[in-house]
Amino acid sequence: MKTSKLSIRLLWYITPVVILPLLFLGGFTLTNVTSSSQQQTQLIVSRFVEQQQNKVFHSLNVYHSTTELLTSSPVLQDFVPEIHQSSDRYTERLAALMDVFGSYTQAYPDILSINLVSPQQKSYAYFSTKLESAPQVYPFFEKLSASSLRRQQFMVQNERGETTLYFVQKVFTPDYHLERPILLGYVIMRVQPTVLNTAILESPYNNTLNLMLTEQGKILFSSNHALRGESIASEELRKISLWADNGRLNELALHSIDHTQRLVYAVQMAGGHYFITSIPKELLYESGKVISLITALIVMISVITLPILIFIVVRNLLLNPIEQLGAASHRVGENDLAVRLPDDRKDEVGQLFSDFNHMVNKIYHTQGELEEYKNTLEQKVEARTLELEKTNKALELAIEQAEQANQLKSRFLANMSHEIRTPLTAIMGFTEQLLDNNKIKEEKVHTQLATVLRNSRHLLELINNILDLSKIEAEKLDMNHEPVSLYELLHDLESIVEPQAQQKQLQFDIDYHFPLPKYLSSDQTRLKQILLNILTNAVKFTTQGGVHMSIRYQSGMLEFVVTDTGIGISDKELDRIFKPFEQADATTTRRFGGSGLGLCIAKNLAQLLGGDIWAQSQQGVGSQFTIHVACYQQYTEQDYYYDHAQMQPVYSERPALSEQRFDGDILVAEDNKDNQALISLLLERWGIEPDFANNGAEAVEKALVKDYQLILMDMQMPVMGGEEATKMLRHAAYDGPIIALTANVMKHDIERYLGAGCDKTLGKPIDKQELEHTLATYLSIQQEAASQWDDILQSERFLQINANYKEKLPEYLDEVLGHHHDGDWEQLQSLAHSIKGSASCFGFFAIAEAAGELEQVLRQGHHDSHDYSVLKLEHAIRYVLEQDVEPS
Structure with a gap:
């Protein structure tokens, strides 16, 4: 199969139109999947960290409250004054205090020991669930002594990486609220970090690394037990401190731990410690990999198959019919008029094929008629054979042009x-x-x-x-400039306007400002149309007084000024009168008639004649219209009228x-x-x-x-x-x-x-x-x-010819009705044209009018509305025959 150039071009157009949107859709899908995964992960991690932070905060508050409650215990308050006494009372109070310490450890299993120490770090009372002796030194005691806070907490990590929590509450004299408080010692409660370990080990995803760091970057707790006691790099700690509490996942590689690229979420807790949750970056995209692969596969399949499918559909619906039409046109060009296209389709292509077949049929019949006439003419005029062959080509063009309908x-x-x-x-x-x-x-x-x-x-x-008036707006109306006699122009105007004025008992006069040119070069019909419109309007809208027209010549222009004493026009309505279908007000049409087109046409015609029209008016007083028209002519002294005596009619006998x-x-x-x-x-x-x-x-x-x-x-x-x-x-x-x-x-x-x-x-x-x-x-x-x-x-011969024509009217009527009955529209149109011309020549204008109307209907192709025209022509002919009407 031969591939057409149009097919290749169509494929070039379809491919990018389909591929580019698909690639954009695929890229958008991949980006959206990644972004959605990251947003979902950030939401899950933020909620997890918030939960863990609340859990740790709640646990720490519980032990702070417990320590504070223990400090305010009456037993401890009774024991403090007996510290430096060596009496049985001291022993009893100590035993009671130890019972209280024991009851607290039973109530809170995570409490490992409770110690009441002096400001000099001397132990007054010590209770341990493991029966250990009281420690001699606390690593945080120096920091504790320097602080003014009443309660504090400390996390101390031993050499094995195990971290212990210490909750400290200061003990003052009982009446410190009334007098200056005196520090008597500290209650130090050592707690096992069960809650923190649980919070650290919990994770929203697999392979999640949870850390709790000191302000110096030392790892106190870690979901990876091997990392406890290690420290992260200062640069990593600096970034974590900047990102803390910003509520977003941030990408960071913790090289001090491993070289995995992670997404880190950090918050800063009470005491300056950092709680960190980190997820490997690869984990974030694992959930979207399947969707991404499926999307990429769909895009690739669509990129390949869609252009092919579209091309196949377009080729079957459009390209193949075009190729058929092209091949058929080529055969017609080679004078093969037997070619026909299948027109069984009900779409536009089927209509196109049907029109093509109709065109070939018309060409076939037309060519046959031309060939027959050509052969007949060649037999009679052999000397003109070459010219007639050329004429046949021109005749084909003329027939084609004649088939175009008029607008x-x-x-x-x-x-x-x-x-x-x-x-x-x-x-x-x-x-x-x-x-x-x-x-x-x-x-x-x-x-x-x-x-x-x-x-x-x-x-x-x-x-x-x-x-030609419809050409004014298209600027295609041509002016027929010819010599115009000024006297004859004014005489014609006066002969038309003066009887109208006399009928309304109005005065009409013309004032001549000499000298005036005898002739001007203008379009006489258009100029007379302009002036008649202005003058007849003046007479129409004037009920008393008169109409006055003055004429003068200056600077190559004739100026006509028409003044009346009519109804006048208001300033508001003056701008509307030169617009089409506009009059001064709605009552004007009812009182005086008119379509509102006259002044609009007059102004346009005046401009085409090299001039213009202006209007001035006062309502109730009258109006004045000034018309300027270019003369387009050079004058000598003999070309002017200088007084009324020279303006004599030049009667030319008809x-x-x-x-x-x-x-x-x-x-x-x-x-x-x-x-x-x-x-x-x-x-x-x-x-x-x-x-x-x-x-x-x-x-x-x-x-x-x-x-x-x-x-x-x-x-x-x-x-x-x-x-x-x-x-x-x-x-x-x-x-x-x-x-x-x-x-x-x-x-x-x-x-x-x-x-x-x-x-x-x-x-x-x-x-x-x-x-x-x-x-x-x-x-x-x-x-x-x-x-x-x-x-x-x-003459008798003319009357005889007229009578013969009248005798043939029944025969014409029978032919009209016969062609109408047979549906022979071409013959009916030709007969109507013949009757129109002959009837008008013999004065039967009603018949000519009806025949002309029928011809026009048939020429326009309105075969569904010609019955009325045929009936009208029939009545006109029968009226002439029955009434014995003479030609008018």
Whole structure:
């Protein structure tokens, strides 16, 4: 089996990720076991030493109390005055005292002897359980005499290393409490150290060494009998004295005893003696060795097995499918489209394999269609074979790009644009017809109609630009700078705002601060949008008084100041008005309406035009908005208005439809027969008889066989769309003008058509003046002839074409219902697009609207919600047929 590079890299990544935590866990466990053992040992030893210390302390206190009790005995007190007498009374008192000494030795078996001695160490009365004679000298007597303590204890070790305890109590005269005490002697009690020996021999662990040392380091008691009488080194004694009573185990090697490394616990007892418990260091770790070995073994096994197990699992779940996918992709790259991957898994890999199989199927079918079309085209146009082969590759890329869905926001804006354009098209159409009517001679009426048309076009252009407003925050909205006539701008504003002000009985006037430039370089639509927003707001929020606008030019900037006598804005709320969806207060929307977006958009647009907007206001008095806009132009003296007399309207008579005839061959690619008839009728007035192609493939074929001076290309047709056909013609070296005919007039659609190779776009319904301008741009003039467009619209042929289209509506409806019943969504979408374009051309806007909505739903892939759209289109068509509705 071949090992992949990804497998090796994955193994390199997995190994340290698994091993390092395991090693850390093992080390932590070993450290924790050792620390726990040491803490447990320290606790046990400290408790043991405390118990032994208490035991020794209690035992010593018992004998101190016994000695003190004996000293205060009445028998001893009666005997002391008779010490220096030689009488029978002395003998009786001595016998009584000896009986008392005997009773004490019987009560306390560890008492070996009791001796009453004088300050000069002379024995007055001596009792021994072993019937020994009284000692002549005590080794500690000199220290005893020098001490002022009433009671003391001494540990005396003989030559054999045996240690004896001596408890001493001073004896004073009976009345020493009243007079100065007189020392009469000492009671010396010799005790066998049974309790100390027991305490020393007891131990919490095996191999424990217990010691009791003098202040000089001599070993008095030891659990190792051989060490009694020995002494430890001074350095060792110094460390023990420092560690005494610190409550911790300390590591120390007692070289004077052996060379074993020990853990020592020491306390200092009464009399300066040290009680020491020591444990060999090795003993501390013996209890944790088994756990340490088991832990180390588990860590080693885990370090070896876990990476292997993880690698095996990852390889089976991920690497093997990746290798399968890579091998299958390689086979597809070698044009083996029969390869398929098993998609029976229910996880993400199974979904990936299923998507891969779907992709291969799409490639297979697409490649088959392209090969079939390529072979057909090669038979007809053998001279263009090389160019078509290159075009096929570009076509594959175009198909792949066309499958990408538009974003939800763009779709929403497209629907909104379509809904607004439908009634606006009727407004513009009727206005154009009125302007073309030669019966209207009054200049005032012409001026008013021209204003209606100009502002309608402004609204249409604004609708298209709304699609770009979402780019403001992303700083991607482009400004279309062009020469803007200041007079026409102000005239349009006045024609819109003044009627609104008069309707509310408000005064509206404009104050000109001359000189003013005649033109400025700016985006006319955006500039008019800004000023209209400010002015209409001023009228809306003013109930009495008026609205005043002043304009001045200084330092390359135009300044518009709009002042009103409206409701005003408080200082607190003034900062909020330029934020989106914000108004002065909550009641503003209820009283005056509005979304709160206008001022926010206006301020952003002003900044994009090189200026800004500021606001000043006083509640109850009014508001003042100052708008600055950059002119971006150098002026001479002739470029200014210096007084009102110079600001005269420059009426340009709306050009009548051309009376010229054009010479040239035109190809019209349009799949809708009714649209073909209508376009043919329009072009006949210019002396043009076009050739028609029913789809993009026919258009490519005809354009490559015959030289056309102009091609009108519908963008969405069966077999091959206009966009693909345009790309193919451009790749085939066709350099003539191609004009896109489309009902999709969104800005990004237009940009896409121009990017595909179109020279210009004409929207549906076709604007006659735009069509004339297009013909004049690309065709040569043949001769003059009368051209009466009203006659065209009222001609019998146009009415016949319209009637023929209406007669075909039942047939279209049957096709719609048939495709819907069969679930043929692609054909249904194509038919909806065709009906949308043709119905709008013939004035059936309700049908066009319903067809456009159905097309949009199908394009978005919402097959579960198209029933309503189909029903809406069906009702629109039946309404036209049943009510005998005429086109609007």
